[in-house]
Amino acid sequence: MNTPVLEVRELSKRFGGINATDRVDLDVHEGEILAVIGPNGAGKTTLIAQLAGMLAPDSGRIRFAGRDITGLPPHARARLGMARSFQITSIFDALSVLDNTLLAVQAHAGHSYRFWRRARRDKKLTEPAMAALQQVGLADKAAANARGLSHGEHRQLEIAMALAGTSKLLLLDEPMAGMGGEESARMVDLLRALKSSKSILLIEHDMDVVFALADRITVMVDGKAIASGAPEEIRADENVRRAYLGVETPGDA
Amino acid sequence: MEWVLFVSQLLNGLQLGVLLFLLAAGLTLVFGIMDFVNLAHGSLYMMGAYFCVTLNPLLGSFPLAVLVAVVLTFILGIAVELVVSRHLYQRDHLDQVLATFGLILFFNGAVHLIWGPEGNPIALPEYLNGRFILPAGIEIPTFRVAIIATGLAVAAGLIWLVTMTRMGMLIRAGASNRRMAGALGVDIKKLFTLVFALGAAMAGLAGMMITPITEANIGMGDDILIVAFVVIIIGGIGSIRGAFIAALIVGMIDVMGRSYLDGFMKLFLDNQSAETASPALSAMAIYILMAGILYFRPRGLFPPRHR
Amino acid sequence: MQLSRPPVRLGVRLLVLLTFAILPGLTAAFDQPFLLDLALRMMILATAAVSLNLILGYGGMISFGHAAYIGIGAYAVGIPAYYGEYSGYVQLPLAIGAGALFALITGFICLRTKGVYFIMITLAFAQMAYFAFVSIEEYGGDDGLVINLRSKFTGVIDMESTHEFYYVVLVFLVGALYLVSRIVNARFGMVIQGAKDNEPRMQSLGFDTFRYRLACYVIAGAMAAAAGWLMGNYNYFFSPEMMSWTHSGELIFMVVLGGAGSLFGPVLGAIVLIILEEVLSGATVYWPLILGAILISVVLFARGGLEGALAMLERRK
Numbered sequence: 090m091n092t093p094v095l096e097v098r099e100l101s102k103r104f105g106g107i108n109a110t111d112r113v114d115l116d117v118h119e120g121e122i123l124a125v126i127g128p129n130g131a132g133k134t135t136l137i138a139q140l141a142g143m144l145a146p147d148s149g150r151i152r153f154a155g156r157d158i159t160g161l162p163p164h165a166r167a168r169l170g171m172a173r174s175f176q177i178t179s180i181f182d183a184l185s186v187l188d189n190t191l192l193a194v195q196a197h198a199g200h201s202y203r204f205w206r207r208a209r210r211d212k213k214l215t216e217p218a219m220a221a222l223q224q225v226g227l228a229d230k231a232a233a234n235a236r237g238l239s240h241g242e243h244r245q246l247e248i249a250m251a252l253a254g255t256s257k258l259l260l261l262d263e264p265m266a267g268m269g270g271e272e273s274a275r276m277v278d279l280l281r282a283l284k285s286s287k288s289i290l291l292i293e294h295d296m297d298v299v300f301a302l303a304d305r306i307t308v309m310v311d312g313k314a315i316a317s318g319a320p321e322e323i324r325a326d327e328n329v330r331r332a333y334l335g336v337e338t339p340g341d342a
Numbered sequence: 343m344e345w346v347l348f349v350s351q352l353l354n355g356l357q358l359g360v361l362l363f364l365l366a367a368g369l370t371l372v373f374g375i376m377d378f379v380n381l382a383h384g385s386l387y388m389m390g391a392y393f394c395v396t397l398n399p400l401l402g403s404f405p406l407a408v409l410v411a412v413v414l415t416f417i418l419g420i421a422v423e424l425v426v427s428r429h430l431y432q433r434d435h436l437d438q439v440l441a442t443f444g445l446i447l448f449f450n451g452a453v454h455l456i457w458g459p460e461g462n463p464i465a466l467p468e469y470l471n472g473r474f475i476l477p478a479g480i481e482i483p484t485f486r487v488a489i490i491a492t493g494l495a496v497a498a499g500l501i502w503l504v505t506m507t508r509m510g511m512l513i514r515a516g517a518s519n520r521r522m523a524g525a526l527g528v529d530i531k532k533l534f535t536l537v538f539a540l541g542a543a544m545a546g547l548a549g550m551m552i553t554p555i556t557e558a559n560i561g562m563g564d565d566i567l568i569v570a571f572v573v574i575i576i577g578g579i580g581s582i583r584g585a586f587i588a589a590l591i592v593g594m595i596d597v598m599g600r601s602y603l604d605g606f607m608k609l610f611l612d613n614q615s616a617e618t619a620s621p622a623l624s625a626m627a628i629y630i631l632m633a634g635i636l637y638f639r640p641r642g643l644f645p646p647r648h649r
Numbered sequence: 650m651q652l653s654r655p656p657v658r659l660g661v662r663l664l665v666l667l668t669f670a671i672l673p674g675l676t677a678a679f680d681q682p683f684l685l686d687l688a689l690r691m692m693i694l695a696t697a698a699v700s701l702n703l704i705l706g707y708g709g710m711i712s713f714g715h716a717a718y719i720g721i722g723a724y725a726v727g728i729p730a731y732y733g734e735y736s737g738y739v740q741l742p743l744a745i746g747a748g749a750l751f752a753l754i755t756g757f758i759c760l761r762t763k764g765v766y767f768i769m770i771t772l773a774f775a776q777m778a779y780f781a782f783v784s785i786e787e788y789g790g791d792d793g794l795v796i797n798l799r800s801k802f803t804g805v806i807d808m809e810s811t812h813e814f815y816y817v818v819l820v821f822l823v824g825a826l827y828l829v830s831r832i833v834n835a836r837f838g839m840v841i842q843g844a845k846d847n848e849p850r851m852q853s854l855g856f857d858t859f860r861y862r863l864a865c866y867v868i869a870g871a872m873a874a875a876a877g878w879l880m881g882n883y884n885y886f887f888s889p890e891m892m893s894w895t896h897s898g899e900l901i902f903m904v905v906l907g908g909a910g911s912l913f914g915p916v917l918g919a920i921v922l923i924i925l926e927e928v929l930s931g932a933t934v935y936w937p938l939i940l941g942a943i944l945i946s947v948v949l950f951a952r953g954g955l956e957g958a959l960a961m962l963e964r965r966k
Contacts, residue, residue, distance in 0.1 A: 141853055167855030179853075181846040192843050195836055196855040202864065203836040211836070250854070379765050381898075429949055435765050436711050437948050440905055443898040444944030451938025568776045568894065571769045579765065621784035629777035633758045636770065640762045 092155070093118050094258050094288045095140070100149035102135055109135040111312035112149070117258065122280065122289040124299045127309035128332070133292045136309070137262050140290070141173045142166045154257060167196060172256035174247040174264055180235050187231040189246055190218035193253035221253040225279060241272035248279065252287075259289045265298060277301055300324075308332065349480050351601050352594075357486055359593025360493030364548035365570040366577070366585040367500055368541020374580025375513060376431050376534055379438045382422070382445035383545055383570070384563025390415040390546020391558040392453055395462040404467050408550050412543050419542025423535045431534070446564065453560050461557035464550075489551045496544065497586055504582055513537060569596075572632050578642030588643065592628050599624035657963045658956065662913050665920070669819055673812050682811075689815060691923050692822045693879045698903040698915035699825045700872035705901065706910035707833050708865050709845030710760070711768050714775025715900045718748045718870050720782065720892030722877020727887035728788060730796045737800030737808070741878055748874020749867050751778070756866040760859055772894055782889040793888020800882055808882060818879055822916070825872055830912050832868070841865050906947060908954030917955045 093116035100113040110132045117123045125133055138144040140151060142163040151159045158166055167173075172193075181189050191208060194217045195201055208214055222228045225245040230238065238246065244264055251259045264280070265273040273295070280289065280302055293299050299306065300320050307317040310332045316323060323329055369383050393411035401407045426445060430438045466485055474482045504510040512533060549563065556562075573592050577584025603624040607616040635643065669688060676685045697719055704710040725744035729735070755774040759767055783791050799808035808814050832838050844851045844858040851858050881887050899922065907918025925943070929936035951958075 143849070143853075162857075163849075163852040164855050164857045167853055173853045175850075175853075179847060179850045181843050181850065183846045184842065188839065192839055192851070193854055195839060201836040201840045201856070201861065204832050204838075205835055207831075207834045208836045208839045209834065214836075254855070373765065377765075379768060426945060426949075433948075435768060436705075436901070436905065436909075439711065439713065439768060440898075440902060441945050441948040443902070444941040444948065446895075446898075446941065447937040447944065448941030451935045451941060455935045455938060564894070565776075568772060572773050575766060575769055575773070618785070618787065621786075622781045625780035625784040626777045629773055632770070632773060633755075636758055636762060636766075640766070 093152075094154060095290065096150075096152040097140070098150045098152075100136070100139060100146050100151065102132075102139060102144060102146050108132075108312040110139065110146070110309075113309070113312070113314045115307045115314055115317060117288050117290050118304075119257075119288055120285055121304040122284055122291055122302050124291045124293055124303035124306045125309060126293065126296070126299055126306060130311075131309040132312040133309055134262060135312075137173070137260050137290075137292060140260055141171065167254075167256075170255065170257040171260065172251040172254055172258070173260040173262070174244075174251050175262055178240075178243040178247060180243060180246055180250070182236045184235055185231070186222065186227060186233050186235050186238070186246060187215070187218055189235050190221050190231075190249050190253045191215065193221070193250040194218045197254040197256070218253055221249040224252060224282075225249040226275065241268050244268060244272075244276065248276070252283070257288060259283075259287055261289060261291045261293075263292055263294065265293065265295060273298065345478065346480050347601070350482070351597055353482060353486055353490070355594035355597035356590070357489050357493075357593070358597055359590035360490055360497070361548045361552060362566070362570055362573050362593055363497055363586050363589035364493055364544045364551075365566065366573040366589055367497075367582060368538075368544050369570055370574040370577065370580055370582065370585045371513070371537050372541050373574070375537055376427075378427060378431055379435050379442065380427065381439060381442040381567065382449065383541070384565075384567030385446050385449035386415060386419060386422070386542040387545040387549040387563035387566070388453065388558070388561070389418055389449060389549070390543075391549030391553040391562065392457055392462065393546070394550040394553060395457070395464055395558050398464050404464070404470065404554075408547070411550055412547050415546030416539045416543040418546075419539035420535055422542070423538040427538060428531070428534070450560050457558075459560065461559045462553075463557045464554045466554045470554075485554060492547075492551065496547065500544070501582060501586075509533075509536075569628065572628055574642075576632055576635050576642055578644035581642070581644040584642060584644030592631070595631060596624075596628050599627035603627070658913070658959045661917070661959060665913075665916060666823065669822070673815055685811065685815065687923065687927065689818055689883055691920050692818045693876055693883060694900070694903065694923065695916040695919035696818075696822045696825045696879065697873045697876035698900050698907070698919050699822070699829055699912075700869045700876065701900050702904045702909060702912075702915045703829050703832065703872070704866055704869040705904055706908075706914070707829075707838065707845065708841045708862060710862065710866065711901075712759075712771040712866075712869075713768050713894065713897050713901065714755075714771035714773075714778075715869075715873055716894065716896035717775035717778045717892045718751065718873035719877035719880055719896065720778065720887070720889065721747050721751055722874035722879075723881030723884070723887035723891055724782065724788070724877075725874070726800060726878055726881035727794055727796050730798065731788065731794060735798050735801045737802045740800045741875070744874045744878035745871045748877070749871040751874075752867045752870025753863070756863050756870070760862050760866060772897070775892055775894060775897055779889050779892040779894075782892070789888065791889065793886060793890065796881065796885045796887065799885070800878070814882065818883070821875060821879060825876075826912060826916070828872070833912075837861065837864070902944060906954055908956030911954070911956035914954055914956040921955065 095117040097113060097115045100110050102109045113136060115123065125136065127133055135144065139146045142161055146159065150157060153166065153171060154169055156169065158169065181192065191214050194214050195208065198213060219228060219231065222231055225248050227242060227245050227249060230242065235246065248264060265276055268276065277298055283289065291302065303320055305318060306320055306323045307314050308323060308329050315332060316326045316329050365383065365387060369380060372378050372380055390411055393414045394407050397407035397411050398404055401410065426441060430441055470485045470488055472484045474484060474487065476482065504513055569592065573588045574585055576592065577588035604616060604620040607620045611619070669692060672688050673685060676682055697715065701712065701715045704712055722744040725747055726740050729740050729743065759770045759774065762770055782788065788794055799814065802808065806813050806817060808817065833842065840851070840856055840861045844862060848858055880891065903918035903922050904915045905918070906921060907914030907916065925940065929939050
């Protein structure tokens with residue numbers, strides 16, 4: 090296997106007496122989906138926040154695209170090709186759906202100290218933005234105000250924004266949260282279609298989704314990565330079964 | 343003579359610091375608890391002064407006039423809270439700034455209407471108008487000592503109130519977590535009104551203390567209010583302790599800068615440039631201090647823990 | 650985004666600009682030079698309000714120190730004039746440069762802070778500039794100084810001619826409006842508006858929002874200083890009072906009254922506020938009392954400003 094796109098080693102963060110992440114190791118390889126699963130409070134969101142640069146780890150290293158990015162601020166990581174979707178929808182409420190996506194394209198289209206040419210008439214921005222919206226099935230809502238979208242559409246827009254750039258790696262924090270069956274089925278298809286072109290780190294609760302999509306799975310419990318491997322290995326892992334007692338996995342069904 | 347001047351300036355700085363604390367305490371409480379920017383806090387300072395201007399001859403006793411005027415300012419604070427402020431807590435800061443800016447215009451107009459455009463002095467009674475004579479020829483105006491003593495007493499009282507009493511506990515709970523205070527079964531609305539009025543009364547008291555020295559004027563609270571803002575920014579918005587320390591620092595630096603920067607700069611520059619530059623520089627001293635502190639600590643010296 | 654511009658707002662905009670454009674002819678015909686004076690003041694303050702709207706309305710940066718730039722611009726006329734330098738080619742770039750520099754230095758500190766800290770710190774810096782000029786005796790201290798002549802553009806424009814000066818001011822206003830409309834719709838403006846809406850998201854997209862904001866703050870400062878340059882020329886006078894925070898408050902009021910974040914709103918706000926002040930101060934010396942009450946009512950009961958009201962009018966039709 091080639092060198093990982095994202096390489097996390099011994100990542101630790103403590104809040105008061107609690108180890109939110111405790112010497113976590115994980116890798117995301119090119120073109121794969123790594124799912125991070127674990128019970129609530131296992132430290133998954135803290136992990137993503139550290140990967141994206143919103144939280145500084147107490148110790149450990151993060152390498153991305155062959156560079157050590159542990160000390161970089163969020164915007165610098167994004168510029169290197171890391172895109173993030175948020176667990177709680179985070180879009181630009183006051184702007185249109187197209188504007189939201191446009192900004193995501195713009196972030197990767199060089200600097201934005203351009204004061205004169207109208208951004209919304211700039212084909213270099215609008216075409217990739219529309220393409221991303223097309224991909225997630227929001228093209229017909231491009232002109233709508235983002236605030237008026239349904240919950241599922243918000244999630245789709247988030248993905249469109251993650252797609253719109255030239256990112257190598259998507260950090261997706263529960264992209265299906267709060268979606269209905271049909272919507273989440275469409276999202277699974279979408280993510281599967283992306284797999285070849287992007288690497289994805291996916292945090293997800295729904296085990297059906299995880300086993301349908303993931304190439305590999307890392308299991309977190311109490312801030313520790315207790316197991317990593319292919320879905321079948323994880324399904325068979327005794328430690329995981331014990332940690333997940335009471336949580337249904339497809340293997341038990 | 344050098345020493346005499348120095349001690350006198352030291353007292354001036356202390357006096358300014360104490361007055362600033364009286365103003366800043368209310369501001370920082372109201373902001374910390376209600377998340378409310380009150381530009382009109384300086385108007386309450388002015389109103390307190392004018393109440394005292396009217397009451398002093400009427401009651402024939404300065405301390406009594408101050409006492410009654412403090413109560414009146416407290417009541418005025420309640421009224422302002424009920425009529426205007428209360429409706430703004432949920433609004434954004436821009437709305438708060440604008441509406442309280444409107445309040446300033448309103449109060450300035452009202453004072454003009456009631457008391458006229460001229461400055462109004464307050465005559466001090468004999469026993470406050472004298473001087474303490476200390477050894478080495480140092481003379482201290484009695485009233486200056488009275489201001490400092492009153493201010494320190496109020497500061498001590500406030501700190502006692504906030505740290506030791508049940509109400510203080512609620513205030514602190516409210517400052518750090520509004521919902522929590524509500525869950526404790528506190529009538530939040532009443533608490534807010536009370537805190538606002540308390541802040542008003544302290545601001546009013548500050549106005550009364552300064553008026554015998556300067557006269558009461560329309561808009562007298564506007565400029566000092568901004569210095570009070572500097573104080574609470576340096577101290578950390580919401581922190582009484584921060585406000586107290588920052589008020590003393592700002593008071594000292596302002597007074598000392600104005601009297602000593604000139605001589606200090608002459609050590610480096612020729613007389614001419616020092617005399618041109620030092621007034622401008624000393625006028626800017628506290629703002630430069632603020633900028634410096636914010637550069638390293640964007641939330642002030644004692645930032646609130648939760649926010 | 651709106652290709653089919655709504656008619657009511659467009660109509661009002663054209664009407665206002667057209668009125669400004671033909672006013673010199675009208676006032677000459679009806680012998681009302683006083684109106685020209687009023688219109689000049691409206692246009693200059695509207696220019697400043699348009700620049701404030703760029704940071705406040707579009708960028709969400711509530712600056713309470715914008716009047717400082719007007720003062721800086723006016724001093725950039727006055728101080729060179731004091732030393733005998735009347736050339737507009739010196740004074741105008743000086744005004745713009747000084748405004749930009751003050752914005753760069755103070756913005757560097759202010760923009761590290763958020764929310765109410767930002768409001769108070771911009772206020773404090775403006776106050777610092779105010780007191781600094783108060784304490785400089787050389788340039789009149791508290792009282793300021795009179796300027797003998799307006800900026801000279803020899804052979805191009807005669808600024809001493811009221812009509813020529815009037816059209817210079819109009820060009821600045823229209824220019825400011827055009828500039829802001831281009832900026833907010835360009836890539837730069839998208840970043841500024843995105844940062845107002847959701848700053849953490851902008852950062853996770855890869856934008857260094859601090860630097861974009863700082864650039865925006867500097868542009869607005871330079872524009873406001875240009876308005877100050879007009880103000881100094883208009884008054885033949887400069888003083889620290891022009892920087893007083895009540896003027897900063899008035900500028901915010903113009904923006905909000907007109908409708909923050911709408912291109913033309915600040916112009917309407919400036920017109921209405923100046924008419925209001927003119928009428929009230931003519932009626933009673935206690936006018937701040939009434940104006941204050943109006944201001945409070947506007948904040949408490951009317952939202953979205955005049956542009957918002959016009960937009961509502963359109964939807965009803």
